[in-house]
Structure formats: structure tokens, C-alpha cells
Amino acid sequence: MPSLAPTVLAISLGFATAAGATTPGGGTAGPGASAPPGAVPLIPRTQLFGNPTRMQGRLSPDGRWLSWIAPRDGVLNVWVAPAAKPDEGRPLTNERTRPLFQHFWAPDSRTILYVNDTGGDENFRLYGVDVQSGAQRTLTPFEKTRVQVVGISPLVPDRILVGLNDRDPRWHDVHALDLATGELTLVLKNEGYGGFEADQQLNLRLASRPNAAGGEDWFRIVDGRIEEKPFASIGLDDSQTTAPLGFTADGKTLYWLDSRGRDTAALVAEDFGSGRTQVLGQDARADVGGVLAHPRTGVVQAWSAEYLRETWNALDPAVAKDLEFLRGRLEGEIDVTSRTLADDAWLVVVDPVNGPAATWRYDRAAQKLTKLFVNRPELVGAPLAPMQPLELTSRDGKTLVSYLTLPPGSDANGDGRPERPVPMVLLVHGGPWARDSYGYDGEVQWLANRGYAVLQVNFRGSTGFGKAFISAGDRAWAREMHDDLLDAVEWAVKNGVAPRDRVAIMGGSYGGYATLAGLTFTPRTFACGVSIVGPSNLQTLLDSVPPYWEAFREQLYRRVGDPRTEQGRALLRERSPLFRAADIERPLLIGQGANDPRVKQAESDQIVDAMRAKDIPVTYVLFPDEGHGFARPENAIAFNAVAENFLAQCLGGRAEPIGDVFRASSAQVPHGARYAPGVEAALKSR
Secondary structure, eight states, rough: OOSSOOOSSOOOOOOOOOOEOOOTTTSEEOOOOSSSSTOOOOOOHHHHOOOOOOOOEEOTTTTSSSEEEEEETTEEEEEEETOOOOTTTTOOOSSSSSOOOOOOOOOSEEEEEEEEEEETOOOOOOEEEEEOOOOOEEOOOTTTTEEEEOOOOOTOOOEEEEEEEEEEEEEEEEEEETTTOOEEEEEEEESSOOEEEEEEOEEEEEEEEEOOTEEEEOOOOTTTTSSSSSEEEEOOTTHHHTTEEEOTSOOOOEEEOTTTTTTSOEEEEEEEOOOOOOEEEEESOEEEEEEEOOOOTOEEEEEEESSSSEEEEEEEHHHHHHHHHHHHHHSSSSEEEOOOOOOSSEEEEEEOOSSOOEEEEEEETTEEEEEEEEGGGGGGOOOOOEEEEEEOOOOTSSSSEEEEEOOTTSSSTTSSSSSSSOOOEEEOSSSOOOOOOSOOOHHHHHHHTTOOOOEEEOTTTSSSSSSSHHTTTTTTTTTHHHHHHHHHHHHHHHTSSSSSTSSSEEEEEHHHHHHHHHHHSSSTOOSEEEEOOOOOOOHHHHTTOOOOGGGGGGHHHHOOOOOTTTTHHHHHHHOOOHHHHHHHSOOEEEETTTOSSSHHHHHHHHHHHHHHTOOOOEEEEEEETEEEEEOOOHHHHHHHHHHHHHHHHHHOOOOOOHHHHHHHOOEEOOOOGGGGGTTTHHHHHH
């Protein structure tokens, strides 16, 4: 499903946690370790955060080919095999340093397309590779340019629409890309529009432009010209929960996710000629978040909403029968990830939550399931932990959908509470306009395996629970948003999950900010903190946003704080952890990518400098070849090695020794190696 808005700070990272004295489990345990030593074997970091064996299976539109991403010489690349012979795979791409995390089929079924950047700078280029010959081309070979896919249609096999910001870094001009020749033809010169919607004939039909209210106006495009008057205007409150999803193949129906006139986003069908609308699906507790549309007609056949867990609701009787069959045969969370044009075969990913995901082929006519691969087969049978959905209550009465994962062996009677309190990590998601979900999470499993309860909280401002819940987070950074986290910790302490003095806070991006806020605004609440690519100064954060976020700038200012006004600047300063660095009393570990275009390296540099000036201990790990998160598994494993030994010293959990993980990593430690166990020795060994 398309994203509703730029995920401003959201990231997905792999971490690691814990350390102390040798145990039969093969690692170390900190003083006062809560789990019985050796009761559960340590899962090696390489199994949790190394390359998956296979991931992201895709069927070609014509059904002849199966593709996936898997390591080639240690780097994730695209592989392909005949769909009838999935064991005869061969690598199709040859990336040597930067791993690939996504790929998609061109509508001609002859070309696989993918994007990649350099060192995490997010200047994505589009590449194409011929399935038969393996010949590869750089389709957008431009410096300091970020490509966007504007339109791709099964009805137009020879070309796609892409957006390029090479002329003006703020705005993406729309081009037609000929898949056979690689020729780019300008379709529309963009003068101030944040996004476009094309129909399935690849005609541009809609353009969006930011408005003064912090939302956006949508304009019809007729004969290649954008009309002057908008046909739809969206305000700030609806800006994260309302957006078009796409047209049916006949161009007559436009689907929306739409919260106008309601709280949660509904699935709405609009007759594009008359403007009449019909609500096809809605959930009073959660936004509609996913749809299944027929691959050829574009007609939506099912929709999902996720409150505590995702639920699918069928509109088409045939798809209802398919979903019922799949639910009856497969155990876990089910996601349809790929469909052929003939819609005779699907790929289905099954997430058991406390085990690695598996990809199955589903042949619809025969109702036959064939297991293709498991993402991480080395984790099959590993001591992984179940996840519990919770509804917590904030101090002002808001429901906070949360998830609790306990260390294996700590809940003998299965009542969802440990037999005695265990150390806990409050794991805060990025965004903040994102959410935590029910499902397998390697980071969560790693922390639980090291002996920690893991609590994930969808604090106000999180998406998925309606526009009022999002708007409740406006200008609430380090205030009500932080109070929600504190209320969740208080619940955990009162309910015997964790002792008050052994709770750490950890997260990336906004979660990194929340960590810094936790250690500065409430300096005695948390035993320690791990901040990854977390902003420390909201003023400099907003001053340095990438130029291609221009369409999102007004919304940022209204939701975070307005640096254009004296009052806004005062608010930003008052909510910035940097200016409270002298109040930090507890250990802090910081991780940063040097090429991060969202949260610049300066955000970490400046708070480390402020702490160093006051002689406050902090450990700073910097990766010169990473951006907003750690994409290379060698770097993720290295940071996690530091983090788990850091947390073990702080909380008393377990850890795998750091060992020689720095040898394969680019990690640098500009400051504070002596404050994190094992780091100095590991650096010397490299």
C-alpha cells in the first residue's frame, strides 16, 4: 500500500543488547542477571542481524519467473529462477558494497527494477536488469538526484513514469521512462507540487500542492494541464490520514484512504466523473491500512485495519474464499505480497511472530500451497519469545496500543507476567508518524533473548489510530508524547514486569530523540539509554531537512514547532535535549551514520561535545558509510555488539562478547570507548 505521507524520521534498524560474566549459554551476564544463567542459549548476533537467507519473493507479472533478494558474496542482491523450478536460482545483480532491500518487476516481465543509494545518502538511482541476459543499466544516472516511481501499470508494458529532482532539488519533474531504450521524456515540469497520481494508462490525473494550513490541495490534470482550482483540500488534521490510493483500470473510480468527516481513515471509492463517494470499509478503532486490488482491473477486493493485530476484510467473494482457505492452513500473520496478472498465483508471507517468516506459493484454482523458503532458517527452533498486545491507559485517559515481549523462561505459568520482575528496555519507534505492530521483530527477539522484557508503546502522534490521536502529538515532543512513555513504564513497574531502577530507553530516529529526552528531561527515570540517529536540537533538525521535503515543510512546522516565529523558536529550544545535556546522570550510547540526510551527523556531534565539555560519560559510535540507520549487516552487528554489552553493564542482562566484529565494520568511536565494556579492546584488535 502506498505511503500516506513522507515518513519523516521513521527508520528500521537492527540492534543488539547485554553483558557481564561467563555463562553456560556462551556469553556473559551482568551483575545481578535476572534470567537463570544458561537456561536459554544466546542466539548469535549474526543469526539475528546478519543477511537473511532469502527475502522479498516476487512473481513476475506473466508468472514465468520467481525473484527474491539473497546474499551474493556477502551482499544482498536480486536472484531469479523459473517459477516452476524455484531451486534453480541464479544471482541477477552484483552489488558489492551497499545491500539491496527492495526490487520490483517491470510490467513487461523481462526486466527487474531496483533502487539503491551511496552510503545511505538517500540519493536513490533507478536500475534495470534484463532477466534473460543479466545486462544491467543505470536508468537515472544523475548526481545528487533522488528518483521516485510515479506510475507503473500492467496495461502499459513498455514504459513507467518516474520523478526526478535534478533540475530543482525541491520538486520532482515527471518523466516517461522507456524500458527498452532507457530514454527519458519530460511529461510535466513541476513548479511546486508535492506528488502526482497517474491512472493505469499512465496519464497523470492528479497533482497535490502543500497549502498554508499544513495539509495539501489536490488538483485535476486535464490534457496535461493542472487545473487552477483544487477539487479536494485537506487540512492539517487529515494530512496523515487522507490520500488517494489509485484509479481502477477504466479510470472511472478513484480510491481514497479518507478521514475527512470521521476520525479513522476509511476506504472510500469516488466516482471521478460525478464526485459521488461510497465508503467501502472502515474501523472505528484503527485506520484502514492495506488493500488488495485486482492486478489487472485495479478494483479493490479486500482491505485491512490494524488495531492490536491486523485483520483483513474481503469485498470480493472469491478473495474471501481465498483468505479463508489461507487462514485455515497457515498459522501466523498472513500477507499477500505478489500476484500474477492472470491472478492465478499468489505469494504469501506468513509471520509466526515468535519465529522467522516463511514465503509460500498459493495456486488459486487448485487451492494448493507450496512452501518456497524461510527468511532465516537458522532461527527455526531457536528460543524466540511470543509478543503480547496490550491496551495501556495514559494519565489523561488515552488508550495506548502497546506490545510486551518477555524473556523466554521468565513466564512459567503463561499469564503474560514474569514470575519476578526482570530488567526492561522501553523500545521507542521512529517517526514519530509511524507505529509499532504485532509481528516478528529481530531487535525485540534479540533483547528478550538477552534477558530483558521489551515494551513497545504507540504513544500519541503514532499513526494507525485515527487523526485525533496523531494530532494529540502536535508540538508535544518531550511533553505529552514523553508522558505516554513514562506512563507505560509506570504500568510495567506496578504490574511486576520490571523493577523501577532497571529500565533502559532505546530507539532510533524519533526513538533516538525520545532516548535523549528521557535522559535529559527525566534524568533519573531510566538506568541508561541507547540513541541511534536521534536529533538533539530541534531547531537545527528543521533547518537541515532535505530539500525534497519542501512539500512537507509546513506540516513539520505545525506539528513540531515553527522556527519562523520567536515563540516557535523558543518552543524548539525548550524541547531540545541538547540544552539540557548537563542534566544527564545515566550512561548514554549514541550511534550515527555520517551520511544521514534526515538527522545530520551534527545532531549527535553537538550533544557529545556538550557532554564532553561537562565531563559527562558518553560513548559515540560513528559509521562513515551509513545514513539514517545501519544498512550493512557488518555495521548493524558491530553496533549491536557494543549496545548489548553496554546494556548488560547497566541492567544486568546477558551478552555475547564483542569479539572481532569491528574488523568487518566501518565503525569509528570518536569519543568514549572507555565507557562501554570491551570496546577499547575490540578497537585495538582491529
